[in-house]
Amino acid sequence: xxxxxxxxxxxxxxxQRNTSAIVMKLLQERGTFWLFDxxxxxxxxxxxxxxxxxKLEKIFITHLHGDHIFGLPGLLGSRSFLAGDxxxxxxxxxxxxxxxxxxxxxxxxxxQYPLTVxxxxxxxxxxxxxxxxEAKELAHVIPSFGYRVTQKPLPPTLILxxxxxxxxxxxxxxxxxxxGHDVELEDGSTVKSRDVTTAPADGFVVSxxxxxxxxxxxxxxCDEADLVIHEATFDGDTEKLAAxxxxxxxxxxxxxxxxxxxxxxxxxxISARFIGSAVRTLLEQGKTIFPFLTIAEDFSTYExxxx
Amino acid sequence: xxxxxxxxxxxxxxxQRNTSAIVMKLLQERGTFWLFDxxxxxxxxxxxxxxxxxKLEKIFITHLHGDHIFGLPGLLGSRSFLAGDxxxxxxxxxxxxxxxxxxxxxxxxxxQYPLTVxxxxxxxxxxxxxxxxEAKELAHVIPSFGYRVTQKPLPPTLILxxxxxxxxxxxxxxxxxxxGHDVELEDGSTVKSRDVTTAPADGFVVSxxxxxxxxxxxxxxCDEADLVIHEATFDGDTEKLAAxxxxxxxxxxxxxxxxxxxxxxxxxxISARFIGSAVRTLLEQGKTIFPFLTIAEDFSTYExxxx
Ligand SMILES: [Zn+2]
Ligand SMILES: [Zn+2]
Numbered sequence: 001x002x003x004x005x006x007x008x009x010x011x012x013x014x015x016q017r018n019t020s021a022i023v024m025k026l027l028q029e030r031g032t033f034w035l036f037d038x039x040x041x042x043x044x045x046x047x048x049x050x051x052x053x054x055k056l057e058k059i060f061i062t063h064l065h066g067d068h069i070f071g072l073p074g075l076l077g078s079r080s081f082l083a084g085d086x087x088x089x090x091x092x093x094x095x096x097x098x099x100x101x102x103x104x105x106x107x108x109x110x111x112q113y114p115l116t117v118x119x120x121x122x123x124x125x126x127x128x129x130x131x132x133x134e135a136k137e138l139a140h141v142i143p144s145f146g147y148r149v150t151q152k153p154l155p156p157t158l159i160l161x162x163x164x165x166x167x168x169x170x171x172x173x174x175x176x177x178x179x180g181h182d183v184e185l186e187d188g189s190t191v192k193s194r195d196v197t198t199a200p201a202d203g204f205v206v207s208x209x210x211x212x213x214x215x216x217x218x219x220x221x222c223d224e225a226d227l228v229i230h231e232a233t234f235d236g237d238t239e240k241l242a243a244x245x246x247x248x249x250x251x252x253x254x255x256x257x258x259x260x261x262x263x264x265x266x267x268x269x270i271s272a273r274f275i276g277s278a279v280r281t282l283l284e285q286g287k288t289i290f291p292f293l294t295i296a297e298d299f300s301t302y303e304x305x306x307x
Numbered sequence: 308x309x310x311x312x313x314x315x316x317x318x319x320x321x322x323q324r325n326t327s328a329i330v331m332k333l334l335q336e337r338g339t340f341w342l343f344d345x346x347x348x349x350x351x352x353x354x355x356x357x358x359x360x361x362k363l364e365k366i367f368i369t370h371l372h373g374d375h376i377f378g379l380p381g382l383l384g385s386r387s388f389l390a391g392d393x394x395x396x397x398x399x400x401x402x403x404x405x406x407x408x409x410x411x412x413x414x415x416x417x418x419q420y421p422l423t424v425x426x427x428x429x430x431x432x433x434x435x436x437x438x439x440x441e442a443k444e445l446a447h448v449i450p451s452f453g454y455r456v457t458q459k460p461l462p463p464t465l466i467l468x469x470x471x472x473x474x475x476x477x478x479x480x481x482x483x484x485x486x487g488h489d490v491e492l493e494d495g496s497t498v499k500s501r502d503v504t505t506a507p508a509d510g511f512v513v514s515x516x517x518x519x520x521x522x523x524x525x526x527x528x529c530d531e532a533d534l535v536i537h538e539a540t541f542d543g544d545t546e547k548l549a550a551x552x553x554x555x556x557x558x559x560x561x562x563x564x565x566x567x568x569x570x571x572x573x574x575x576x577i578s579a580r581f582i583g584s585a586v587r588t589l590l591e592q593g594k595t596i597f598p599f600l601t602i603a604e605d606f607s608t609y610e611x612x613x614x
Contacts, residue, residue, distance in 0.1 A: 012385045013351050019381075040381040041348040044320050066384050066414045074326075074347040074377045078319045095413045102409045106402045107373045108449050142415050 001026060001204055003302040006045040010233045011067050014272040017298055018045055019067035032057035036208045042071035043078050054084035061092030062210025063144035073103045080112045087114045093143045094119045136221045138212030141246040145210055146221045151203025163196040204304045214252035222260035230256055231269035235282050250282050254289035268296040308511055310609040313352040317540045318374050321579040324605055325352055326374035339364035343515045349378035350385050361391035368399030369517025370451035380410045387419045394421045400450045401426045443528045445519035448553040452517055453528045458510025470503040511611045521559035529567035537563055538576035542589050557589050561596035575603040
């Protein structure tokens with residue numbers, strides 16, 4: 001799993017930062033990638049990556065402000081044009097369905113794939129054998145959600161070489177060992193599953209939050225997460241603006257990660273007022289509260305490795 | 308008046324060409340600029356020009372395909388954020404009003420200026436003392452319009468030095484001369500208006516066409532124009548595709564300019580299949596029919612000078 005930021009700015013595009021879009025690459029895990037928010041020109045940013053829109057499986061929208069959704073219609077159309085034919089599901093707050101369907105209808109956008117738009121409320125919004133996504137409402141000027149993505153524990157994998165060495169023949173016994181069962185060989189000896197398999201491994205937990213001021217829901221959603229992605233539109237000097245517009249300072253973001261006992265925090269949705277050394281100052285301010293902090297840049301990545 | 312292309316591609320953005328947007332700079336004429344179509348990331352392209360969104364006065368939309376409108380909502384919001392407070396008028400085909408108002412409502416975009424959206428039909432859609440804009444429906448797969456912008460003849464200007472030399476005193480007589488009236492001086496002699504004023508000068512005629520196949524309406528709209536901006540999505544080898552998708556080849560564009568007796572043709576809406584030397588081939592193909600042809604590139608300009 002790798003996270004890549006396609007847009008890390010707030011409100012409007014600038015030369016340094018595009019509007020919000022975060023990619024979760026699940027190429028090994030699912031052969032697909034997911035997208036969190038889709039500001040204008042997200043598809044343009046993708047042109048400068050190896051991402052293929054046809055591999056986009058799910059889009060999670062945190063809230064309906066333009067800097068988080070105005071790239072959707074273009075991306076939907078281009079995915080079709082670029083041979084995307086697999087189902088695409090969009091999750092987002094109430095209103096997203098009307099907007100997407102109105103836009104597709106009026107612009108006569110022809111989609112060559114099934115599109116499902118799900119208007120969410122709090123709770124588990126997607127779950128299958130390997131992943132679970134939970135949503136929680138945060139505290140912004142309009143309904144804004146955070147998403148907690150949990151990869152379920154990874155099953156043990158068979159260490160084939162070790163099984164062969166212990167005399168297990170190729171065939172169904174190997175499957176039993178992999179499934180956790182001990183087996184008896186023809187010579188009457190026993191091979192234990194735990195001796196020829198890796199231990200089950202934890203999956204990851206990544207919490208990606210929409211625009212919000214500091215709130216209890218954020219802390220819950222980020223509980224013990226491997227990675228928290230939190231907005232930090234303002235800094236200590238501009239905390240009054242943060243309160244006025246329902247945004248967070250870098251201190252708020254750091255407090256959430258600290259109180260949630262998260263392992264890593266990446267701050268994004270950075271106001272265009274912070275450039276150059278001002279970004280470093282922002283980072284230092286946040287690190288006084290939570291040291292495992294970085295500030296996202298357009299195209300920056302975070303790679304999760306199995307512990 | 309200067310034309311600047313912000314997007315010259317067809318259908319989707321590429322690294323070479325963004326989706327459609329054409330600026331008509333009228334800074335000397337009106338202190339504003341106009342925009343024709345507004346594909347996704349038009350506001351991003353503007354970041355690399357000196358254009359200030361608050362000086363944007365009118366937007367003319369040719370048709371509702373996404374590559375011509377998906378940049379509108381973001382630009383409308385940013386214009387407000389960037390201190391735009393003067394009225395903005397958008398002209399476009401039926402459906403544009405519903406899309407813009409639905410988008411503004413659902414995204415809670417707050418505009419600090421009066422916005423008027425006019426759904427057009429054929430004929431004069433705007434006229435004041437100095438400009439006239441006429442629309443005509445073309446032939447595409449959905450309703451698509453072309454716009455003919457006429458700058459009205461420029462009034463004579465007084466050659467002050469010449470008037471003074473001929474003995475005209477500073478004062479109201481100068482105004483009468485400028486307005487075209489001959490005047491009698493105190494010594495009984497007559498000064499003729501035409502001797503102390505420049506001749507009235509023609510304004511410009513620029514015809515900007517939306518996506519279309521070759522059609523009679525295009526020729527009428529481009530009649531004797533100083534500049535025709537016409538799509539050329541395809542070339543001679545792909546003319547079947549042009550017919551299928553309601554587009555033009557470079558030959559179609561050239562024929563329109565030739566039959567309309569236009570002075571200059573700029574081809575735009577160039578398919579991403581044409582890059583490098585293929586663009587030069589496209590140009591050569593078109594020039595066999597109409598020699599005063601160039602192919603637009605993103606950020607390329609055309610300057611109109613009074614004859
Ligand atoms: Zn935002
Ligand atoms: Zn087009």
